[in-house]
Amino acid sequence: MKIRNIIVMAAGASLALGSCKKSLLDTAADYKYVESTFWKTEAAVNAALTGCYAPLGYAGLFGGEATPLWEETASPNAYNYSNSMGFNFIAEGKQEPSSTGIIPGRYHDCYTGVGRCNSFLAHAGKVPIEAKTFDRMRGEVHFLRALYYFELENYYGGVPLILDPPDKDTQSDLPRTPREEVVAQVLKDLDSAAILLPFTYGKADIGRATKGAAMSLKARVLLFEASPLLNTAGSTDKWKAAAAAANAVIQMAPETHYDLFENYRALFLPANENNKEVIFDVQFIYPDLGTSFDLIGKQYNTNAPLLDLAEAYEMNSGLPITDPNSGYNKDKPYENRDPRLYATIVYPGDTFMGVKVTDSRFAITGYGMKKYTIYDTEKPPEALNDLKGGQSETNYIVLRYADILLMYAEAQNEAAGPDQTVLAAINKVRKRAGMPPLTGSYDQASLRKLIHLERRIEFAGEGMYYNDIRRWKTAEKDLNAKIYTYAGKSIETRSFDPARDYWWPIPQVQRDLNPNLEQMPGY
C-alpha cells in the first residue's frame, strides 16, 4: 500500500513537471533589471541619468588611478617612468594601434558614455516626469554626450557619429564620420544643453552639468577648432567665435557667480570642492568612487615634474629666470619664484609632509607633484598620512574659470590682437596667483608667448598642457627633446613625428572588429 502511494506520488510529480513546465523554466535575476521592466519610474530614469555620468570617473577619461594627472606626463611638464596607462610611450612617440592603456581605454569609455546618453534620450521620454525636471535631465545628457564626443574627436579625429541607442546590427560597421561633422554635433548638443540647463543647483545636486558648463565646454571646443592644429587656414573668424564663446561665460558671471577662488593651492583641496571657480568637475567620493591621486603624488611619483617645468616659472617679480635682471640664483633656484611653483611642485630642500625633502625623496626627477594631493608642507593627520590606491576623493576639475579667462585672452589676442580685455583677463589670473600684472606693451606674437606660458604655469599638473602643445602645433618642438632631472641629468630623449603623433591611432582592436574604420595616417 505504501509502495503504491509512492508510485502515485512520483507519477503525480512527473505530471506536475509536465503540466507547468512553462512557469518552472521562468527564472529571473534578483540583482539586475531587464530593459522591459526598467524604464517605468522616475527613480529608474534618475538612475539611468546617473549611469550617464559614471564613465567620467573611469580610467579612460578623468578618473581611474590618476589618468588626468598622468596625461601631464605626455607633455614636457612631467615624466612617467613606469609608463602608466601608456602615457610615456605617447611622450616618446612610441604609441601604436595595439598599445594598451589610454589609447583603447579612452576610446572605449567615451563610447560607453555616448551609448548610455543615446539610450537615455531614446527611452526616458516614455516615463511620466514633470516637464521641467525632464528638460534638465535631457540637458545634462546632451552636455555629457557632447563631452564624450569632444574627447573622441579631439584625440582620434573623426569617429563614427552615432546618436541612436546601441544597435549591433546597424552600427557595428559604420565608418568614421568626418571630424567636422562630429564637432558640429558636439556644438549642437552643447547649445541644446545650454538652453535646458540651470545656472546653479541646490546642494544635493552639486556636480551636475550646468548652463555654464555647457557654454564653457563650447568655448573650449571652439578654441581647439581655432588653434593651428585644426585651423590650418588660419581663419580669424574661428578665433573670434572662440573668444565670443569664452566671453559669453564671463558675461554670465552675475547669474553663475563664477569667479577665481582666492587661494590657488586650496583650490585643489577636498575642503574647497565645488567652489566658485569650478565650472565642471568629476565628483569622486570615498570609498565608492576614489582615485589614487594622493598615492601617486606622495609616493609613486609617476607624474614627476621635470626641470623644464620648474624653470618655466617666472621670478615673483614677473621676470623669467633667464633674464639677467631677474635675480635668479642658481644655488637657490627655488627662492622668490612664482608662488604657483610652491603650490604645484615639491623640490629638493622644500618641506613636505613635515619633513625636509632630500634629493632622493622623489628619486625620479627630484621633484614631486603636490597639486591634486591633499599633502603639503605640514605633517598630515595620522589617518590621512598614507592614502593608498582608490582612497583619494579630490574632485578632478575639468573646466574652471581661470581656464575661461585664459581661453578668452588667447582667442581674443589671436582674433583682435592684444587689447585691454586680453590683458585684464590674464592679469586677473596672475593677481590671484600673487604675480605682478602684465603691464608692458605687447604685440600679438609676444603676448601669445606669454599667454602660452601663463597657461602652462596656471594649469601645470592638471593634464591640460598636452592638448595645448598639440593644438598650438608646438609639440614637434617640445616633445623632440631630452628631459632632465632637477640636477640637469638627462633621463631620456623624447621623439615626436609631426606627420603622425599629433593624433592617436584608432585602436587595433576596433579595426579588427570593424574593418571599415580607417587608420590615422602613419600608424
Place this chain on the structure above:
Amino acid sequence: MKFTIDRKTTSSRPALSAVGTKRALLLLCFSLMNFALFAQTDVSGKVQSAADGSPLSGATVHVQGGNQNSLTQNNGSFTIQASQGDSLLISMIGYLSQTVAVTGGSVGTVSLQEDANNLTNVVVVGYGTQKKVNLTGAITTVDMTEKEGQPITNASNALHGTPGLFVNLSNSQPGVDRSTIRIRGVGTLNNSDPLVLVDGVEYSLDELNPNDIATVTVLKDASAAIYGSRASNGVILVTTKTGSGKAKVNYNYYIGSQKPTYMPDAIWDPITYMKLKNQALRNEGKDAVDYSDEEIAEYEAGMKTDPFTYPSSNWFDIALKNGQMQKHDVSVSGGNDKSNYRLSLGVLDRDGIIIGPGNSEKKYSIGLNTSYHVTKRLTVGMTLDGYYRKYTTPFYTSFWSYLMRALPILTDTLKDGRYGNSWLRTPGRNNWENPRMIAYTGYGHKTVQRFVASAFAKYELPFGITYNAKYGIDKYDGLLEEFSPQVKTWNPKTDDFINWNSPATAPRSANTDYNNLNVHFYQTLDWVKTFNGDHHLSVMVGNSYDHFETKGFDATMIGYLDGTLTALDAGSERYDIGGRSTEDVLISYFGRVNYDYKGKYLLEGIIRSDGSGRFDNGRRWGQYPGLSAGWRIDKEGFFPWKNTFDLFKLRASYGKTGNQAVPLYSYENSIDLGQNYSFGDVLAPGAANTAYTDSTITWESTSNYNLGLDMELLNHRLNITAEIYKKRTTGILREVDIPDQVGGLKGPQQNIGVMDNKGFELSLGYNDHVGEFTYGFNGSFSYNKNEVVDLEGQILYDFGTNLSTITMKGLPINSHYILDAIGIFQSDEEVANSPFQSNSTKAGYIKYRDVNNDGIINADDRVIIKSSSEIPKYTYGFGINMGYKGFTLTADFQGVGGIKVYPEGNLTFPFNNGAGATWEWAKDAWTPENPNARLPIVTTSTGGQDNFKDSDFWLRDGSYLRMKNIQLAYQLPKKWMDRIKITGMSVYVNAENYLTFSKYKDFDPETALNVNSLYHYPMLKTLSAGARITF
C-alpha cells in the same frame, strides 16, 4: 593507468586462471606426466551462462590442489584430466566461480551466475548499466582501485592518460587544486567542461574523496545523448564504492613530501642583477639608470659585512619550503542478499610549499552507500558523499606574482625580524612586496561543507518492468574569512618604513558566504524482455528535473583597534557589503531502447528532450537523438579467427548533444545597477546596460559520429580499442566582441557558427605472466584536429589578454595571430634599411617580417600560426606494471604534443615593470660580441616594447612527456598476516612527476598550457610512502 579491459586479466581473474598459452603447453606436459603417476581420467563437461543458457567459451577449468587447467571451447565444452573425488574450479571473468566434484566421466552442464558486482563486466551508462560486451558507444572506464596508493589529492587529477581525455593540472595549490578536463578536444568556444554525475546525480568531481570512487565512466560519443543539452563536452559518470561479501575494514595511509617541479632560473646575485638592469635601461635609450656606480660599489663592499642592508636574497629559497601531506582512509563495508553497506571516512592533511600559514588544507570526507531489499520487489537505499574542508590562503592571494617580482636586493628581514625593503630606489617598486611579509600577513580561511545526498527506490512492477527514482540534494556551504592587519616594510639602511597597506583600510576583515543548493530528481521505467530466446529488448523512459540555486553575500569592515580581534563585529566601520542570488532550471524527458539478437547484432536508440531556463520562451526546448549499432563479428559463423579473438566488435554511432553553457540571463537585455556617481557628495545609485544581448540565442548542438573497433585476443590477454570520430558543433555559443562604437558594450552571447573536431583514439593493453612474474603494458594515443568550419563570415579575436589569437574559418579555434620574427638586427644600418618598426629599433632588436610590404611593421603584418592555443593535437599515455612474489612496480607516463605556449610577464620577459630577470638574459642575449645569441638585446620589457610585441619569437613548444607516477608496492605474505589476523597488508612508495622531458624549461610545461604568466602555484613533485591494511 589501466582500463577496465586490462583489469579483466589482472585483478578480477582468479590467479591461476590467467594462464598463458605457453604455460598451458607446459602444464599439458606436466599433466601427461601426472597421468602416468596417478591414473587420471578424462573428465568432460559444458559451461553455460545461467542467465540465458548460452555457452561460455574461454572459461577456466582448474583441478583444485593440482596443476591441471583447461579452457572451454566455443560451444562451452571442456575436457580435463582429473581423478575421482577431485574438485573442479570453474571460473570466468564477470561470473561467480563455481566448484563441482568429479563423480564420473562427466560433470554435466555447469551454469555460471553473472557477477553483479563485477564492474568490469557491467558498465554504468546514463540512467542505468549495460553489459560491457553489449556496448555500442565510445565509452571508457577508469578503474580507480588501480590508483590506490597514489597521492591523489583531488579526484579530477586522477584521470590522466584516459584515451580521448585531455587532463591538465592547472593548479596545485592546496584547497583549490584542480584539473581541467577536455573530452575529444574543444567542441565549443564556451565552457568546455564535461558534465559530471556522481551515482547519477550531477556533482563536482572536485568535492569527492578519490578513495571513495570505484569507477569513472566517460561517455564520449552519441552515448552521451542521453544527457542531451549538457552532453556536448562529454559526460563523466562516477560510481562510488559499495560493500559486498563479509564485513571488512580497510585502512589506507600515506605520507608524502612535495616540492616544485620547475622554478625559473632567476638571477639572485645582486651585483649581476643591478648591472644587467642598468645595461637594459641603457640599451633601450635611457640616459638615467637605476643604480649608480657608487651604489653598486657600496653594495659590493657591504655584502661582505652587512647581509641585512646588502642582501643577496634568493627568494625561491626564502619563501618556499617542502610541502607535507598525509592521508588516512578508513572504510567498513559488507553486504548480503538483503542489504549492503559501505561507510568511509577520509582525512587529508596538507601543507603547501609556501612558507607561512597560508597554504594548508584539511579535508574530512564521509561516504555512505547503502541499499536494502525491503521486499522481494522493492529496494531502497541512499548514498551520501560529503566533504568538510578547510584551506588557507595568504590574505594577499597574489603571492606568486609578488614572488616572481622579488629581487635579490630586497632585504628579507632586518636583524630584529622586521620585514625589510630595499634602500635602493627601483622604479616600479614603490611599495616593496616582500614575499615573506605577504606569506605571513593576515589570513584567508575558507571553510566548505559540501555534500550530495541521494535516496533511491527501485520497484519491480509486473511484466518485467522496473521503476527507478532518485532524488538528490547537492548542498554547498562556504565561508571565506579574511583578515589583514596593518603591516610595513622597513628600509634596512635608514630604518624608515613604508606602509604596505594603508592605515585607512587596515586592519580590515571580510567575510564571504556562499550558499548553493542544487536539487535533482529523476525517475525511469525499465522494461527488459527476451523473445524467442534470441531477441533481447530493453526499454527505458524517464524524466528529470534539475534546479540550481546560488546565494551569497559578503561584508567587509574596517575600524579595528589593532590586529587582535578579527571578527566583523570587532570593526567599527562598514566598508563594503554585497549579495545576490541566481537560479537555473532544466527539465528533461528521455528514453532509450536497446536491442540485440543473440548478442551478435546490437542496436541502441536514444532520445532526449531538454527545456532550459537559460533561453527565451520559445527557444528553450531542444531534442537530442542518438543511434548506435554494434556487430559481434566474432560470433558469426564465418569469422575465421575464432581461436585468436575472444572479442571482435565493430561499433558505429551517431547522436546529437547540446550545450547550454551560456551565462544565466544571457537572452535578456539587462540593466545593471552599481553604475554610480556622486552628487552633492552623496553617492547616487546609477544603472546602465553594460552588455549587449541577443534574445535569439539557443542551444549549441553537436552531431557526433563515431566508428569503433573492440578486440580481445590471446585469451583476453591483449585488448585493443580503436575509435575514429567526428564531432560537428553548430550554433556555437560564444561571447562575440562588438566594436566600442556600439555603446562600449560587452558583446553578446550568440550562436555564431560551425566547428569540427575530428580524431582517432587507440588504446591497447597486454597482460601476461611467466611463472610468478606478472607483467603488463597499456597505452593510448589520441589525435584531435579542431577546425572552425563556418563563422558566417566573422573573424573573432581574443581580446581578453592581448591581440594574440584569432578564430576564423579553416583554422583551429584561437589560433595564434602574431608577428613573424625573422631574426635579430645585427647593425643599425640593417635597421635603417628595413621596414620601419618603431623609433626605438636598433641593432640587437627582433626583426619582424613586413608581410604586406608596406614598409611599416604593424598589426597588419600579423601571421596566423595554424595551431590551437588551447588544445594539444596529440595526447598519449602509457603504463607498465610488473609483479613478482608480492612486489609490484607500476609506472604511468603521459604526454602531449602539438601545442605551443606563450608565457609572458615577470621572469619570462626581463625586468618587467620592476621585476628581475633570468640568467639566460645575462648569458645569451644579443650583444655585438654575441651576435648569434638566442635572445635579443637585453632591455626592460616595459620600456623596450619593440622586442616584446606578440610574435612567434616568444611562442614556445609546449610538448612534454612526463612520468606521472611510479610506484613500488609489496604485498606482505599471507602467512605472516594470518598470524596477526589481518586479511591483507601492503606497503608502497610512490614518486609523482619526477621525470619530465620537454623543450620548454622555464617553468613546468604542464602548467604553462592555457596560461600566459608564471604567476601560479607550480606543479609539484611528490615523494610518498604508505600502507594499506584490510581486516
